[in-house]
Amino acid sequence: MSYSIAPENFSQVLTDFCKRYTDEIRQEIADGLEEIGKETLSEVKRLSPVYKGKDKRLTKGKYKRGWTLSATQTRGTIKITVHNKQYQLVHLLELGHLTLNGTMRVYKPVPPIVHVETAEKHAKEKVDALLERIVK
Numbered sequence: 001m002s003y004s005i006a007p008e009n010f011s012q013v014l015t016d017f018c019k020r021y022t023d024e025i026r027q028e029i030a031d032g033l034e035e036i037g038k039e040t041l042s043e044v045k046r047l048s049p050v051y052k053g054k055d056k057r058l059t060k061g062k063y064k065r066g067w068t069l070s071a072t073q074t075r076g077t078i079k080i081t082v083h084n085k086q087y088q089l090v091h092l093l094e095l096g097h098l099t100l101n102g103t104m105r106v107y108k109p110v111p112p113i114v115h116v117e118t119a120e121k122h123a124k125e126k127v128d129a130l131l132e133r134i135v136k
Contacts, residue, residue, distance in 0.1 A: 025134060026076065028134055029078065029130070029131075029134060030073060030078050032130040032134075033071075033078050033080050033127065033130070034071055034080065036080070036123055036126045036127060036130065037069050037071060037080035037082060037123075038069065039123075039126070040082050040119050040120070040122070040123040041067055041068075041069045041082050043118075043119040043122060044067055044082060044115060044116060044119040045064055045065075045067050047115035047118060047119060048063060048064040048067065048115050049063070049064070049093060049113045049115070050063070050064055051063065062086065063084065063086050063089055063093075066084045066085035066086045067082060067083070067084050068082070068083060068084075068085065069081070069082055070083070082119075090116060092110075093112070093113050093115070094112060094113070094114060094115065094116050094117065095112050096109060096110050096111050096112035097109075097110050098110070
C-alpha cells in the first residue's frame with residue numbers, strides 16, 4: 001500500500017499515525033490486562049480455602065466469595081487489583097500463623113494455605129506473554 005503525502009504535511013501525518021498506533025496498543029494492553037485480571041480472580045477464588053469448623057458465627061465460604069476485582073486507568077497507567085473484603089485473613093491464611101492451644105500458653109503453628117501467590121505467579125506469566133505478543 002502506498003500513500004501520497006505532500007512534504008509540508010509529512011510531520012502531521014506521521015504524528016497522527018504514531019498517535020493512532022499508540023492508542024491501539026494501549027487499548028489492546030488494557031483489554032488483555034482486564035481479561036488476565038478476571039482469570040486471576042476466578043483462579044484465586046477457586047484456590048481459596050473454605051471454613052469447615054463448627055463455629056456458627058463464621059459463615060462458610062465468606063472468605064472465598066469475598067474476592068473482587070477493580071480496574072482503574074489514569075493518564076496511561078492501567079491498574080488491575082484483585083483483593084478480598086476480609087483483608088485481615090489473607091496474610092494469615094497465605095503465610096500461616098501461630099495460635100494458642102486451648103487455655104495453655106503453648107503456641108501451635110497453623111500451616112499456610114498458598115493460594116494468592118499461585119494465582120499471582122500465573123498472572124505475571126500471562127502478562128509477560130501478552131506483552132511479548134504485542135511487541136512482536
